Amino acid sequence: MAATYKPVLWNRHKRVYDVVIGVGIALYLAIFIAVGMSTADSANTSIEILAISALGACAFFMLHVVLAIGPLARLSTTFLPLLYNRRHLGVSLFVVAAAHATFATVWYHGFGVLNPLVSLFVSNPRYDAIGSFPFESLGAVALVILFLMAATSHDFWLNNLSPAVWKTLHMLVYIAYGAVVLHVLLGAASGHGGSPLYVWAVVVGFVIIAGLHLGAAIAQGGRDRAQRSAPKNDWIDAGPADAIPQRRARIVIAPSGAQIAIFRYDGRVSAVSNVCAHQMGPLGEGCIVDGLVTCPWHGWQYDPATGRSPPPYTERVETFNVRIENGRILVDPKPNAKGAPATPAAIG
Amino acid sequence: MAAKQSEFYVGYLAVPPRLKWAIGALVILLLALVAFDAWLVATLQPDAGDGRWADAPTEFRGTLDRTPYPTLRVATDAGTRTYVLVSDEKRGAEAVLGDIPAGASVRVQGYEIERAAVGMIQLAATDVAVDNAPAIPAAPLEVHGRATIDGEIVDSKCWLGVMRPGEGHIHKACASLCIRGGIPPMFVTRTSDGPQVMLLTLFDGRPVPPDAILDVIADPVRLSGIVEKHGDIYHFKVDLSTLARTE
Amino acid sequence: MGDIEAVTTILNALGLYTTIGAVFAIVFLAFGLARIDHGAKGAGFVFRLVILPGLIALWPVMLVRWIVGGQPHGG
Numbered sequence: 234m235a236a237t238y239k240p241v242l243w244n245r246h247k248r249v250y251d252v253v254i255g256v257g258i259a260l261y262l263a264i265f266i267a268v269g270m271s272t273a274d275s276a277n278t279s280i281e282i283l284a285i286s287a288l289g290a291c292a293f294f295m296l297h298v299v300l301a302i303g304p305l306a307r308l309s310t311t312f313l314p315l316l317y318n319r320r321h322l323g324v325s326l327f328v329v330a331a332a333h334a335t336f337a338t339v340w341y342h343g344f345g346v347l348n349p350l351v352s353l354f355v356s357n358p359r360y361d362a363i364g365s366f367p368f369e370s371l372g373a374v375a376l377v378i379l380f381l382m383a384a385t386s387h388d389f390w391l392n393n394l395s396p397a398v399w400k401t402l403h404m405l406v407y408i409a410y411g412a413v414v415l416h417v418l419l420g421a422a423s424g425h426g427g428s429p430l431y432v433w434a435v436v437v438g439f440v441i442i443a444g445l446h447l448g449a450a451i452a453q454g455g456r457d458r459a460q461r462s463a464p465k466n467d468w469i470d471a472g473p474a475d476a477i478p479q480r481r482a483r484i485v486i487a488p489s490g491a492q493i494a495i496f497r498y499d500g501r502v503s504a505v506s507n508v509c510a511h512q513m514g515p516l517g518e519g520c521i522v523d524g525l526v527t528c529p530w531h532g533w534q535y536d537p538a539t540g541r542s543p544p545p546y547t548e549r550v551e552t553f554n555v556r557i558e559n560g561r562i563l564v565d566p567k568p569n570a571k572g573a574p575a576t577p578a579a580i581g
Numbered sequence: 582m583a584a585k586q587s588e589f590y591v592g593y594l595a596v597p598p599r600l601k602w603a604i605g606a607l608v609i610l611l612l613a614l615v616a617f618d619a620w621l622v623a624t625l626q627p628d629a630g631d632g633r634w635a636d637a638p639t640e641f642r643g644t645l646d647r648t649p650y651p652t653l654r655v656a657t658d659a660g661t662r663t664y665v666l667v668s669d670e671k672r673g674a675e676a677v678l679g680d681i682p683a684g685a686s687v688r689v690q691g692y693e694i695e696r697a698a699v700g701m702i703q704l705a706a707t708d709v710a711v712d713n714a715p716a717i718p719a720a721p722l723e724v725h726g727r728a729t730i731d732g733e734i735v736d737s738k739c740w741l742g743v744m745r746p747g748e749g750h751i752h753k754a755c756a757s758l759c760i761r762g763g764i765p766p767m768f769v770t771r772t773s774d775g776p777q778v779m780l781l782t783l784f785d786g787r788p789v790p791p792d793a794i795l796d797v798i799a800d801p802v803r804l805s806g807i808v809e810k811h812g813d814i815y816h817f818k819v820d821l822s823t824l825a826r827t828e
Numbered sequence: 829m830g831d832i833e834a835v836t837t838i839l840n841a842l843g844l845y846t847t848i849g850a851v852f853a854i855v856f857l858a859f860g861l862a863r864i865d866h867g868a869k870g871a872g873f874v875f876r877l878v879i880l881p882g883l884i885a886l887w888p889v890m891l892v893r894w895i896v897g898g899q900p901h902g903g
Contacts, residue, residue: 246592246593260612277745317592384886389878423750
């Protein structure tokens with residue numbers, strides 16, 4: 234949260250997370266190069282070319298992991314710890330991809346009569362062909378997107394670009410993924426010595442990523458339908474208060490489409506917007522920790538009665554008025570201003 | 582603190598014990614996937630060929646030829662050997678050889694490159710010593726006749742051993758740069774005995790201008806022309822108007 | 829070849845954009861940062877290093893924000 238910016242808000246989990254990333258990358262490169270050097274066909278491969286391939290394959294694998302974490306966390310809360318520090322994985326992915334791109338540019342495009350960067354875009358001139366489209370340019374497009382994402386990964390950018398713009402910018406990862414899939418299919422996976430198995434491996438990766446996103450969307454759609462209340466102008470019946478587990482929330486959707494998270498805690502209920510001010514995480518899937526609504530994504534916190542982050546933080550979300558009649562929660566679909574106190578309703 | 586929050590994860594708080602096991606299992610699964618993917622993709626790497634590029638320079642003495650591309654005739658126990666000459670990086674040998682005439686006896690320091698029975702020397706120094714050793718006679722010429730052949734235009738230096746693999750469309754940009762830089766183009770065709778490689782020249786025997794072939798380097802192509810054997814090295818003298826992609 | 833000229837021109841333009849971005853980033857880090865984002869007051873050298881690549885790449889956005897005098901989100 235934004236009190237004073239720190240380069241990284243280190244804690245034990247992030248350190249463990251980063252160690253796992255480092256071990257994973259080292260393991261990938263070591264196995265790739267060892268296997269490449271001991272396989273009959275590729276044993277005579279220039280070590281530089283093997284390293285370029287290893288870095289590229291490693292970055293492609295990491296991109297799949299990055300893309301899988303979001304939908305996995307929507308499908309099961311067990312995966313939330315992977316989401317918590319995903320930006321470090323994203324920055325590491327950019328570093329590996331940049332190393333791949335740099336070595337490939339120097340090796341294939343350097344030492345010649347053209348500027349290597351010019352060569353990158355003109356040496357393979359078949360922009361009018363589909364099967365032989367210059368895969369280099371597609372890789373460059375993806376790398377630029379990964380750079381923009383890595384460069385804006387700090388919360389400073391979230392605040393200064395606004396969460397909506399920031400989120401849109403980071404949605405470009407799907408464009409990057411598409412470009413990288415084509416980069417691999419038209420590059421390493423095809424042409425001379427290209428194995429059909431390589432194409433299949435890319436296809437399997439794509440099916441997994443697409444399937445996870447589809448599954449998460451279907452699951453979310455089911456939740457939304459169950460939570461959608463009858464369209465009424467007046468207060469929404471949000472069901473019996475006892476049915477909400479202690480310190481947890483039920484999410485209801487107002488006729489306007491606004492998502493409301495109704496928390497039960499200390500014999501009371503309070504309602505706040507379901508949308509976290511940080512990265513629009515689902516507050517209603519979080520819980521009350523130390524008396525504060527805690528976002529499941531990055532642990533940002535709000536007072537359930539005021540929608541305000543505890544000092545020194547300054548984030549605010551909308552609150553909603555609630556009351557209890559005959560043990561059932563009624564919530565006013567009209568939001569209060571961000572950070573406006575709303576009296577919690579006592580459970581009878 | 583959140584002692585009772587059985588499974589809820591907050592990054593900056595202690596991990597709930599049950600979740601700890603789940604995360605541990607997840608990390609192990611992920612590292613297993615890392616190992617599997619690295620192994621799988623590594624086994625799918627293309628054939629790198631059996632090209633060779635010497636680590637250290639050696640001395641060669643022989644008779645210089647300048648057409649169609651710079652070559653050196655060297656006398657060996659097995660007869661006359663023809664080495665294609667190139668410079669360092671992605672450059673041909675023309676600049677280094679300057680105006681030393683064809684037929685001159687020279688001594689050069691260079692790194693030997695070899696594949697598919699074709700030899701090449703990457704000149705190590707910019708000075709080529711001319712001596713007056715007796716010239717090695719040109720090898721006999723055999724004309725093998727007209728042919729239409731499917732294959733790939735490569736740059737000789739990478740394909741013969743500097744880049745392994747040095748063919749195919751991943752290497753296309755590099756091959757284009759090399760040929761732009763004066764490295765002689767070669768034509769590689771697949772046979773049941775492995776790859777066959779020939780120096781590519783125009784129909785009249787002159788060197789191929791790079792601009793005429795840049796677009797199709799590394800693509801599968803078909804070419805018609807005359808195949809000749811100059812001593813131990815084949816020349817493919819082609820009619821560029823017959824050049825066509827076959828993919 | 830026309831392609832080479834076109835690509836060279838684009839790369840030169842990118843180089844110019846990046847150079848302006850680098851100059852802007854230094855000036856912005858020295859004078860503008862704390863003014864547009866209170867959260868950045870007292871932030872250290874490493875934090876400035878972390879946001880530097882983004883400033884170089886997105887300098888027109890931050891220049892507009894500096895001129896308009898943007899306040900930090902939620903602050």
